[in-house]
Amino acid sequence: xxxxxxxxxxxxxxxxxxxxxxxxxxxxxxxxxxxxxxxxxxxxxxxxxxxxxxxxxxxxxxxxxxxxxxxxxxxxxxxxxxxxxxxxxxxxxxxxxxxxxxxxxxxxxxxxxxxxxxxxxxxxxxxxxxxxxxxxxxxxxxxxxxxxxxxxxxxxxxxxxxxxxxxxxxxxxxxxxxxxxxxxxxxxxxxxxxxxxxxxxxxxxxxxxxxxxxxxxxxxxxxxxxxxxxxxxxxxxxxxxxxxxxxxxxxxxxxxxxxxxxxxxxxxxxxxxxxxxxxxxxxxxxxxxxxxxxxxxxxxxxxxxxxx
Numbered sequence: 001x002x003x004x005x006x007x008x009x010x011x012x013x014x015x016x017x018x019x020x021x022x023x024x025x026x027x028x029x030x031x032x033x034x035x036x037x038x039x040x041x042x043x044x045x046x047x048x049x050x051x052x053x054x055x056x057x058x059x060x061x062x063x064x065x066x067x068x069x070x071x072x073x074x075x076x077x078x079x080x081x082x083x084x085x086x087x088x089x090x091x092x093x094x095x096x097x098x099x100x101x102x103x104x105x106x107x108x109x110x111x112x113x114x115x116x117x118x119x120x121x122x123x124x125x126x127x128x129x130x131x132x133x134x135x136x137x138x139x140x141x142x143x144x145x146x147x148x149x150x151x152x153x154x155x156x157x158x159x160x161x162x163x164x165x166x167x168x169x170x171x172x173x174x175x176x177x178x179x180x181x182x183x184x185x186x187x188x189x190x191x192x193x194x195x196x197x198x199x200x201x202x203x204x205x206x207x208x209x210x211x212x213x214x215x216x217x218x219x220x221x222x223x224x225x226x227x228x229x230x231x232x233x234x235x236x237x238x239x240x241x242x243x244x245x246x247x248x249x250x251x252x253x254x255x256x257x258x259x260x261x262x263x264x265x266x267x268x269x270x271x272x273x274x275x276x277x278x279x280x281x282x283x284x285x286x287x288x289x290x291x292x293x294x295x296x297x298x299x300x301x302x303x304x305x306x307x308x
Contacts, residue, residue: 002223003233005206007285007297010234012206014126014181016173017151018164018190019138022210022227023118024110024145033103040099041091053082061132064163065195071134071158101137110145117231118150124235126181130173130188132157132164132195152177164192165199189230193219238285239299249288252276252304262302272296273307 003010020026034050043049060078063069069077079100080093121127129151131138135158142148153176157163160172189208190196197220200207209220210227224230252259253276261272275291279298286298 001225001229001233003221005221007236007238009184009206010236011185012125012187012234013185014128014177014187015121015234016128016130016186016188016205018188018192018196018210019129019131019133019142021191022189022196023114023147024108024141029104029107029109032107033100036103036107037096037100041088041096043086043088043091046086049082049086052085053078056081056085062194065132065165067166074134101134105137105140105144108141108144110147113228115145115147117228118147121231121235122150126152126177126179128153128155128173128176130155130164130169130190135159164190164195165202167199167203170199170203170205187222187234189227238297240284241286241298246279246286246298249276249298249301249304250279253279253288258307259304260307261296261304263296264300264302269302 017023031050034053035045038045038049057078060069060074060081064071064074075097076094078093079096083089083091083093083096118127127150129142129148131154133156135156138156138158139148139154142154148154153173155169155173155176157169160169162168162172164170183204184206186205187208188196188200188205189210190200191210193209197207197209206222207220208222208224208230210224212225222230222233224233256275256277258273258275261274263270263272272290276288277291278289280287280289280295287295288298288301289295
């Protein structure tokens with residue numbers, strides 16, 4: 001996990017979720033749908049075919065996001081080009097695309113734990129789906145996953161005629177709920193550097209990249225290898241410490257004693273050897289100022305004892 005935002009900057013009110021490869025495994029559903037489409041057209045499977053289709057599809061979607069082609073061009077072109085490459089020009093690429101789209105609805109699934117997370121988040125945040133996708137499949141797939149009711153709005157690029165990262169896509173999204181929420185209170189969560197993260201930056205929104213590979217961390221405000229880790233990060237609200245514990249910490253601050261502090265982190269605990277220089281209360285949160293200049297929230301301190 002990587003996060004360059006301070007605790008106060010994680011106080012979000014509106015979460016904008018990408019759908020594919022953020023909430024659901026699109027790659028798996030797509031490959032299964034592709035294989036079934038080949039079977040339906042009696043095309044003998046070859047190990048190179050899906051990789052070839054993926055390369056063509058990526059170029060088509062990149063052109064669409066750059067406004068070089070339309071959504072209708074996606075439907076008509078990607079399988080036509082694929083079939084030409086494998087010497088099957090007699091097959092209707094437009095019809096095969098429709099078969100693939102129908103199959104991808106069938107094969108789309110979502111992990112139960114992701115549904116549970118979204119259900120919990122709904123109690124504290126406004127939430128929207130923002131997806132670059134074709135209208136005949138995206139809403140059907142959301143409904144199949146039984147999560148469409150969890151969102152305050154759903155924005156599909158094909159329905160509005162503009163795609164991420166275009167600022168017009170995000171401008172449209174801003175008008176899909178009645179509340180006026182400040183940009184600094186909005187987080188975009190997605191898997192694509194080119195559409196989700198670049199689009200968020202262009203529109204002045206904070207971003208969270210969901211990616212298991214080796215990516216440039218500075219391109220997003222937050223990087224997580226699993227969307228499930230988002231909940232703990234953004235719901236990590238301050239829990240006031242009791243007066244006795246505060247007084248106990250204050251003694252160490254006054255004496256400038258070198259101490260071992262057991263600190264709770266997002267994934268585990270760690271020990272910091274340092275001195276507490278001072279205690280501070282700010283915006284109803286309490287902090288310890290450490291000798292290296294950093295601040296530590298008091299509710300993150302699990303234990304403290306003098307260093308031997």
